[in-house]
Structures are given as C-alpha cells and as structure tokens.
Amino acid sequence: MKLLTRHSRLMCVGIGTVIFGTGVLHRQRSVHVQAKTIAIPRKNVDSRKYMARPVTAIEKLQGTPNDMKSRMEIFIMEIQKEICDALEDLEVDIKFKVDRWERKTGGGGITCILEDGEVFERAGVNISVVHGTLPVKTTQQMRARGRPLDASKPLPFFAAGVSSVIHPRNPMIPTLHFNYRYFEVEEDGKSVWWFGGGTDLTPYYLDEEDVKHFHGTLKKACDKHDPSYYGNFKKWCDDYFVVKHRGERRGVGGIFFDDVDEPDQDSVFGFIKDCAKSVLPCYLPIIYKHKDEDYGFQEREWQLLRRGRYVEFNLVYDRGTKFGLLTPNARIESILMSLPKTARWQYMHEPEPGSPEAELMEVLKNPKDWV
Amino acid sequence: MKLLTRHSRLMCVGIGTVIFGTGVLHRQRSVHVQAKTIAIPRKNVDSRKYMARPVTAIEKLQGTPNDMKSRMEIFIMEIQKEICDALEDLEVDIKFKVDRWERKTGGGGITCILEDGEVFERAGVNISVVHGTLPVKTTQQMRARGRPLDASKPLPFFAAGVSSVIHPRNPMIPTLHFNYRYFEVEEDGKSVWWFGGGTDLTPYYLDEEDVKHFHGTLKKACDKHDPSYYGNFKKWCDDYFVVKHRGERRGVGGIFFDDVDEPDQDSVFGFIKDCAKSVLPCYLPIIYKHKDEDYGFQEREWQLLRRGRYVEFNLVYDRGTKFGLLTPNARIESILMSLPKTARWQYMHEPEPGSPEAELMEVLKNPKDWV
Numbered sequence: 006m007k008l009l010t011r012h013s014r015l016m017c018v019g020i021g022t023v024i025f026g027t028g029v030l031h032r033q034r035s036v037h038v039q040a041k042t043i044a045i046p047r048k049n050v051d052s053r054k055y056m057a058r059p060v061t062a063i064e065k066l067q068g069t070p071n072d073m074k075s076r077m078e079i080f081i082m083e084i085q086k087e088i089c090d091a092l093e094d095l096e097v098d099i100k101f102k103v104d105r106w107e108r109k110t111g112g113g114g115i116t117c118i119l120e121d122g123e124v125f126e127r128a129g130v131n132i133s134v135v136h137g138t139l140p141v142k143t144t145q146q147m148r149a150r151g152r153p154l155d156a157s158k159p160l161p162f163f164a165a166g167v168s169s170v171i172h173p174r175n176p177m178i179p180t181l182h183f184n185y186r187y188f189e190v191e192e193d194g195k196s197v198w199w200f201g202g203g204t205d206l207t208p209y210y211l212d213e214e215d216v217k218h219f220h221g222t223l224k225k226a227c228d229k230h231d232p233s234y235y236g237n238f239k240k241w242c243d244d245y246f247v248v249k250h251r252g253e254r255r256g257v258g259g260i261f262f263d264d265v266d267e268p269d270q271d272s273v274f275g276f277i278k279d280c281a282k283s284v285l286p287c288y289l290p291i292i293y294k295h296k297d298e299d300y301g302f303q304e305r306e307w308q309l310l311r312r313g314r315y316v317e318f319n320l321v322y323d324r325g326t327k328f329g330l331l332t333p334n335a336r337i338e339s340i341l342m343s344l345p346k347t348a349r350w351q352y353m354h355e356p357e358p359g360s361p362e363a364e365l366m367e368v369l370k371n372p373k374d375w376v
Numbered sequence: 377m378k379l380l381t382r383h384s385r386l387m388c389v390g391i392g393t394v395i396f397g398t399g400v401l402h403r404q405r406s407v408h409v410q411a412k413t414i415a416i417p418r419k420n421v422d423s424r425k426y427m428a429r430p431v432t433a434i435e436k437l438q439g440t441p442n443d444m445k446s447r448m449e450i451f452i453m454e455i456q457k458e459i460c461d462a463l464e465d466l467e468v469d470i471k472f473k474v475d476r477w478e479r480k481t482g483g484g485g486i487t488c489i490l491e492d493g494e495v496f497e498r499a500g501v502n503i504s505v506v507h508g509t510l511p512v513k514t515t516q517q518m519r520a521r522g523r524p525l526d527a528s529k530p531l532p533f534f535a536a537g538v539s540s541v542i543h544p545r546n547p548m549i550p551t552l553h554f555n556y557r558y559f560e561v562e563e564d565g566k567s568v569w570w571f572g573g574g575t576d577l578t579p580y581y582l583d584e585e586d587v588k589h590f591h592g593t594l595k596k597a598c599d600k601h602d603p604s605y606y607g608n609f610k611k612w613c614d615d616y617f618v619v620k621h622r623g624e625r626r627g628v629g630g631i632f633f634d635d636v637d638e639p640d641q642d643s644v645f646g647f648i649k650d651c652a653k654s655v656l657p658c659y660l661p662i663i664y665k666h667k668d669e670d671y672g673f674q675e676r677e678w679q680l681l682r683r684g685r686y687v688e689f690n691l692v693y694d695r696g697t698k699f700g701l702l703t704p705n706a707r708i709e710s711i712l713m714s715l716p717k718t719a720r721w722q723y724m725h726e727p728e729p730g731s732p733e734a735e736l737m738e739v740l741k742n743p744k745d746w747v
Contacts, residue, residue, distance in 0.1 A: 102725070118723045129723070187747070249710050250701040311719070316711075316719070320691035321701055330621040330692055337621050338724050341688075348687070350715045352489045352500070353475070360708070 017130075020070045035325045036267040055082040056089055057105040058115045072113040073198065073270055074163050077187040080274075081132045082115075084185075084281045085301040088130050088169060088318070089117050091285050093125045097290065106336060116339045120346060123174070124296055129342035130169040136162060139190060154192055161191040166202075166282065170343040171288070176308035177295035178314065179208035179256065181288050182343070183279045184325075187274075201263035204284055205242055207256030207315060209308045215291045215374075216257050220375035225261050232274040235376075238262045240371040243372040248318045254370040255318045307362050309349035317350045383469055416539035426453040427460055428476040429482045431505040435515045435701045439487035443643055444569065445534050448558040451645075452503045452538040455556075459501050459540060460488050462656050466663065467493045472501070473499050478706060482508040483667060491717060495549075495667055499542040500713035507534040510561060524575040525563055532562040532609075537573075538652065541714040542659070546681035548666035550586070550627065551686065551718045552581035552659050553714070555653045555696075558645075571572075571644045572634035576613055578627030580679045582736045584661045585747075592632050597654040602648040606747075609633045619689045624740040626689045678733050 050066045052058045059066060063079055069075045085307040089101045099122045107113035114133035119125055138159035154160060166186030173180070185202035206219050220239070244260035246254055260280070265273050319326050330356035358364030394564055409660070421437045423429045430437060440446045460472045470493045478484035485504035490496055509530035525531060537557030556573035577590050591610070599605035613632035617625055631651070636644050690697050698709040729735030 101722070116723075125724075127721075221747060250706065313715075316687060317691065320688065321698075327692075333622065341721060342723060344684075344721045347718065347720050349718050350498075350712060351717070352473070352487075352491060352498075352713060353709050 032214045050079065055086050055115075056101070056103050056117050056130075060107075060115070060132075062137060071188065073274065074165065074189065076274065078134050080278060080281070081134075081165060081185070082166050083285075085115065085117060085130050085132050088284065089119075091289060092119065092125060092128055092130075092171065095296070096122045101128075101130070106339075108133075108135050108336075109334075110360075111135060114336070114339060116342065122366045123162060124178075124292070126172050127346040128169075128171040128173075128175040130167070131342055132165070132167045132337050134165045136164070138162065144323075148355060154190060154197065163187075163189040168343075169215060169284075172213065172312070172345045173292065173296070174375070175296055175298060176209040176290055176300050176304040177212075177298040179206045180312075181206055181284075182347070183281070183284050184220065185277050187277070198270060199264050199266040200277050201265065202277060202280060203238070203242055203245075203261035204280065204287060205256055205259035205261065206288075207311070208365065209304070209311050210361050211257075212291075212295075215294070217375050218290060219287050222283050222287045223280070224376050226279040227260065227261075227276075228278055234262075234276070236262065239374075244341060246318065247322070248314055249322065251314065252316070253314070253366065254372060255315060255369075257368060257375070258372060276291075306349070307356075309347055310354055312345040312348040313350045316344055319343055387593045390391065390699075406745070407647075410708075421450065426457050426486075427472070427474050427501075428486045429474070429486050431476075431503075444645065445536065446559065447645065448536045450504050451649060451652070452505075452536060452556070455655075456486065456488060456501050456503050456540050459655065460490075460633040462660060463490065463496060463499055463501075466495045466667070468744055470494075472499075477710075479504075479506050479508075479707075480705075482506060485707070485710060487713065488711060490693065493580065495544055495546070495663070497543050497545040499540075500540070501540040502710050503536070504710070504714055506533075507532070509533065510563075525561060525568065525649040534560040539714075540655075543683070543716045544663065544667070546669060547580040547585075547671050547675040548669040549663055550577045551610065551716070552577055552651070552655075554655050556648050559649070561650065569641060570635050570637040571648050572636065572678055573648060573651060574613055574616075574630060574632035575608070575651065575658060576617060576627055576630035576632065577658075577737065578682070580675070580682050581732050582628075582739060583662075583666075586665070587702040588746050589661060590628075590658050593654050593658040594651075595747050597650040598631065598647075601643065605633075605647070610745075617689065619685055622685065622686070622688070624737065625743060626686060626740075628739060628746070629743060640706070677720070678727075680718055681722060681725055683719040684721045687715055690714055 050059065050063050059078060059082060061075070066075045066079060081323050093100055095164065096119070099119060101117040101119045104116040104118070105113070106116065112135035113233055114131060114134070114135070116131045116272060118127070118129045120127050122128070139162040141156060164186065166184060168184035168186075169182065170189065171181045181204070183202070183204040183235055185200070187200050188196045188199070189196050191197075202222060208215065223239075224235040227238065238260035239258060242258040243254060246256060246258065248255060265276070267273070323343075326343065329335045330337070356366055417564060421430065421434050423434060430449060431454060432446070433548075437446045437450060443621065464471055470490060472488040472490045475487040475489070476484070477487065483504070483506035485506070486501045487500065489498070489500045491498050493499070510533040512527060512530055537555060537645040539557075540553065542552045552575070554573070554575040556571070558569070558571050560567050562568075562571045577587070577596060579586065589592035590598070600610065609631035610629060613629040614625060616632050617627065617629065619626060636647070638644070694714075695710055697714065700706045701708070729738055
C-alpha cells in the first residue's frame with residue numbers, strides 16, 4: 006500500500022464511472038433466484054443469477070476463470086444481486102430498474118436504481134467494468150506520485166467496481182455508501198494491480214448502538230486480514246469524507262482505503278470480498294430496527310438539510326464524482342446516482358443546543374472511536 | 377477589457393465573499409424610506425436609507441466622496457435597499473433578515489435574506505466590501521494571464537460588490553441572479569481597477585415574451601454605453617453558465633462580463649450603475665405577470681429538478697463559489713445563499729417530446745438570440 010499514490014489512483018478509478026449508456030430494462034422477476042455469496046463455479050456463469058447479463062461476454066468469463074478481471078467482475082455481479090434482493094425484500098411492490106449500458110471505448114456497466122419506495126427514497130447499486138488506454142496525462146500523474154509507470158505512451162487499463170448509495174425515507178435510518186474496486190494497468194506485458202474501497206454511514210440522528218454495531222462489523226471483516234487495517238482505514242475514512250468548508254464530516258465514517266496491493270492478489274481479493282459481504286450485516290439490522298419508527302416534519306426537515314450537505318460533499322470534494330463530471334462523455338446519471346432524491350438549504354441553520362440534531366453535529370465535528 | 381485575465385480576476389473577486397460574520401439583526405422598519413436610485417449627496421451618508429450601517433465608517437465615506445471605493449460602496453448599498461424593498465412589497469408579512477458581518481482581515485458585508493415567503497421561496501441580496509492584501513499566489517496567476525502586476529510581494533486590494541439570487545415559489549416565475557463588482561489593486565502607489573458583473577435569468581417554463589423583455593431591457597442598458605457591449609456580454613453569459621456535464625445552459629442567459637476598465641472609470645461606473653438599475657425593470661414585470669398563475673404537482677416537480685441543475689452548476693462550475701469554498705474561513709452561508717431552498721434529482725429524467733418542459737430544454741441546449 007503506497008499512500009502517496011492515493012489521489013492519482015482515485016482519479017483512475019474514476020474512469021470506472023466514465024461511460025456511455027443505452028436503454029432501461031424493466032426487470033422480469035418471475036423466477037426469484039437467491040444470490041449466492043460464495044464463489045460460483047467458474048465453468049458455469051449463469052446470467053440469470055445476476056441483475057443483468059454480465060458486461061464481459063460469458064464465454065470470455067468462463068474461459069479465464071483464474072484471471073482476477075473475471076473473478077472481480079463475477080464477484081461484483083453477485084454483490085449487486087445480493088444487495089438489490091435484500092433491499093427489494095423491504096419494499097412492497099417496487100423493484101429496481103435495471104439499466105445495462107455499454108461504453109463506446111470499452112466495457113460498460115449495470116446501473117440498478119430504486120426510487121420512491123416506501124422504505125427507500127432513492128437507492129442505487131452500480132457496477133462498471135471498463136477497459137481501454139490510460140491517457141498519458143493520467144499516467145504522468147501516477148508516475149509523479151511514485152508509481153513506476155512508463156508515462157511516455159498510453160497504457161492499457163482495466164477497472165471493475167461496485168458502488169452504491171442508499172437513501173432511506175425515514176430520517177431515523179442512516180444513508181449508506183459503499184464502493185469496492187479493482188484496477189489493473191499493463192506495462193511492457195506486465196500488469197500492475199491494486200484494490201480500493203470503503204463503506205461509510207451517514208446518520209441523521211445519532212444512535213450509538215447502531216454506530217457501534219456498524220463499526221464493529223467492519224472491524225471484524227478487517228481483523229480477519231490484518232490487525233492494522235481497521236484502525237488505518239477508519240482514520241482514512243474520517244479524513245476523506247470531510248465537508249471542508251463546513252468543518253464537519255459527512256457522517257460517522259466507516260472504512261476507506263485505496264492502493265492495497267499487498268501481501269498478494271488472492272489475499273487482497275479475499276479482504277475486499279469480506280468487506281463487500283459485510284455491507285448487509287452492517288446495515289440491514291439498522292434498517293429493520295428503525296424502519297417503522299415515527300417521525301415528523303422537524304425530523305424530515307433536518308434530514309433534508311443534512312442531505313444538502315451530502316450534495317455539497319459529493320459535488321465539491323468527492324474525487325470520483327469530480328473526475329467523472331469533468332470527463333467528456335461520462336455517464337452522468339450513473340455518477341450522480343449518489344445524490345439524494347431531495348435536498349434542502351436554509352440560511353444559518355443551527356440546531357438548538359442539547360437537541361438530538363446538535364448531538365449528531367458534535368460527532369460530525371469531532372469523530373470518535375466507536376469500537 | 378482584457379479577456380485573457382478573466383479567470384484570475386474572477387478568483388480575486390471571489391475574495392468578496394470570503395468573510396467572517398457576526399450576529400443576525402431583525403430589521404426595524406417603522407420608517408419606510410424609499411431607496412434613491414440617483415447618487416446621494418456625498419456629505420450626507422444617511423445609514424437609515426440602507427439595509428444596515430455601511431461596512432466602511434460613515435465618516436470615511438463622507439471624507440472621500442470622489443474615491444471610487446466610496447462611490448461603489450454607496451451605490452451597492454442603494455441597490456441592495458431598492459431590491460429588498462421591491463421584493464418585500466410583494467410579500468404579505470415577511471421581511472428580509474439583515475445580517476451585517478465583519479471580516480477579520482478587513483471589511484465585511486451585509487447579507488439580506490428572505491426565506492419561506494409567499495412569493496419568494498428564497499431570495500438573497502448580499503453586499504460585501506473587503507480589503508487586505510492579495511496573496512502572492514493570486515497575484516502570480518494574474519501576472520501569468522497578462523496583467524502587469526508585481527508578483528514578488530503581496531499587494532493591497534479592495535473589492536466591493538452586490539450579488540443576488542432570487543428563487544420564487546411559483547414555477548412560472550424564473551429565478552434571477554445578478555452580481556456587480558468593483559476591484560482595485562495597489563501597486564507602487566498606483567491603483568489598477570476594473571469592474572465586472574452580469575444579470576441572468578433561469579426560467580422553468582419558457583415564456584418567449586418574458587425572455588425578449590428581459591434581454592431587451594438589458595440591451596437598452598448596454599447600448600447607452602457601447603454598441604458592442606450587449607452582443608459580446610450576451611455571448612459571454614451563454615458561454616459561462618453551462619452545466620458542462622449535461623451539455624445545457626443553466627438558463628436563458630442575459631449578460632456577463634469581467635475586466636471592464638475602458639474607456640475610463642467614470643464611464644464604466646456609469647455602465648455598471650445602469651446595469652444594476654435595470655435589474656428591477658428586467659424582472660418585476662415578469663414576477664407580477666406570473667405570481668398568481670396556477671400550477672400543480674408536475675410543474676413543482678419540474679422546478680425542483682431544474683433547481684438540482686442549478687445546484688450542480690453552482691457547486692461544480694461557478695468560479696466565485698468554488699474559490700470561496702476553498703478559501704479558509706470563508707463566510708460559507710453568504711456564498712451558498714445562491715443555492716435554492718429545495719432541489720431534487722431523478723434518475724434519467726427526460727421531458728416528454730413536445731411538452732413545455734422539452735420546449736425549455738431546447739433553448740437551454742441551443743441558446744437563441746432574443747432581441
């Protein structure tokens with residue numbers, strides 16, 4: 006893990022969202038297949054098990070079962086299906102819209118989005134699998150930041166990732182964001198690879214039990230792989246999701262990391278898989294606990310104001326979003342899927358001292374250790 | 377007017393919003409004094425004629441009546457009062473909140489804001505009068521872009537401006553934005569000065585008569601001063617207010633310019649004054665025409681989606697906003713006063729072909745000549 010390269014790499018990973026799209030399919034679900042969370046047999050890639058047909062041709066995925074590109078693509082398809090199924094189970098009669106799109110210059114993605122549900126106001130789960138050549142300018146930035154890549158010519162790259170933002174309707178349920186990604190650059194026939202990702206929670210009201218459960222579940226996933234991971238990645242997350250001009254964090258954090266390429270590819274992939282598989286155990290108990298809780302106008306107003314801050318962070322600071330928006334022909338709707346359905350601003354709003362709103366602000370201004 | 381320097385200068389003008397604040401005053405209006413739009417006698421600066429006491433000490437303003445710094449400050453105070461009065465006249469029992477703040481390192485401002493009115497959902501009229509030293513980095517950028525400033529040391533500067541964004545509640549009334557500003561940098565005892573500004577309109581539904589009236593009124597103000605102004609500044613406006621990642625303009629434009637320093641200070645000040653005084657003639661007839669028009673859920677939803685785009689422009693592209701947010705200790709609430717009260721996002725929203733919403737999109741994608 007080379008911390009110095011994190012910015013350049015995030016920019017490259019941004020390419021994962023820089024994509025062209027085609028029509029929206031309304032999903033047929035006459036056969037409900039439970040998503041598997043264990044690796045499926047490589048010789049049997051069954052697209053009915055996913056939200057849509059894979060981006061990469063099934064024959065290619067089946068023909069390269071040990072290539073990390075295939076393994077990651079199959080894994081993020083599984084995760085997408087698992088998350089979408091779990092969220093749909095909470096809704097009465099609304100399903101994810103499935104939007105499979107292709108990128109003109111290589112690869113594509115599958116955007117799944119559910120809007121105006123009873124539990125979820127807006128929930129998006131996006132995967133993208135893109136490849137092409139890394140522009141010389143990007144490669145130069147990577148070189149300048151320490152990674153020994155040849156910046157004299159465009160280099161072939163591959164990026165695959167899953168990213169999701171879930172905005173529930175009830176202000177007592179936090180918003181959740183996660184993203185796990187794999188990146189490969191080819192140089193003189195040799196591939197340089199790394200993983201990145203994170204899961205973080207944005208509550209509107211502080212429930213310490215929730216936050217401890219959330220961080221505790223993440224810590225367990227991290228500790229299986231390296232005792233230093235949770236502490237380092239928790240801090241990285243606190244440092245990253247900062248609305249700088251407000252002097253506050255977007256939420257109560259979680260984990261965030263990039264550039265993980267040690268000790269070896271299989272181990273890091275195992276870590277990524279455990280992180281992504283911990284999303285539902287982290288989040289579902291919190292949703293079920295609060296989904297039928299009462300709330301009123303004041304709680305909704307506060308949630309919308311905090312969603313305004315979410316918009317400020319994503320549009321002003323989030324590197325993937327910024328990079329995506331500035332890239333010509335990016336697939337904007339998949340990038341901005343992270344924004345809430347509704348956001349609000351109010352001049353000089355200050356929560357009353359001692360109120361539950363003020364209690365939340367306290368931990369957003371001064372991040373705590375939760376486990 | 378030197379077009380090459382426009383970026384650096386905008387950044388400097390951004391300092392106009394980089395400010396510290398103090399408490400909110402609720403305005404006493406037992407005596408309603410009509411704002412004058414002609415210059416008031418210099419020896420009689422009467423703070424009761426404005427929204428608050430001037431930023432600069434009254435004695436100083438009275439003692440330097442011919443200095444452009446004093447003239448501009450007095451003028452923007454008059455404009456602020458005139459606009460606030462005209463908007464309050466449209467409301468039943470709601471007044472502007474007046475928030476006079478001071479900037480630790482020199483100067484301050486007066487933020488007037490009206491929220492949750494019957495006609496106006498959110499309307500802000502802000503003036504700032506700031507001075508201090510221009511950081512070497514900023515001066516270097518100015519030098520690099522053509523302006524012959526000595527970048528070897530910090531230079532004293534002064535900036536004064538009025539800026540306003542008015543978001544009405546009824547979707548049939550467009551949003552209006554305007555900003556007029558004066559900038560001065562001192563170098564070896566000599567001052568380099570320029571003016572900038574603009575007025576632009578963001579409708580939710582296209583009413584060609586409105587847009588023609590709006591542009592026609594601006595053209596009249598411009599034509600009094602230079603026959604090339606309207607055409608050049610209309611184009612500059614169309615080129616500036618672009619939501620690039622969407623390939624659409626924020627609205628139907630207006631005028632936008634910077635770096636105007638010819639033919640002489642008095643002439644340019646006269647031009648700026650005519651522009652700022654044309655704001656109400658441009659906008660009031662449009663408000664009165666539509667304020668009691670019926671609208672329903674669909675029109676409100678469309679307005680909120682378009683306000684989402686307004687947020688995207690302001691947070692991602694607007695140079696003053698971006699520069700302000702990235703400056704330590706900026707007065708964030710005055711900068712983000714430009715955001716709407718409520719904004720909304722919806723995945724892949726496309727207006728129906730032939731609908732009034734599609735008709736608006738057509739002119740946002742392909743700006744027209746209106747006069």
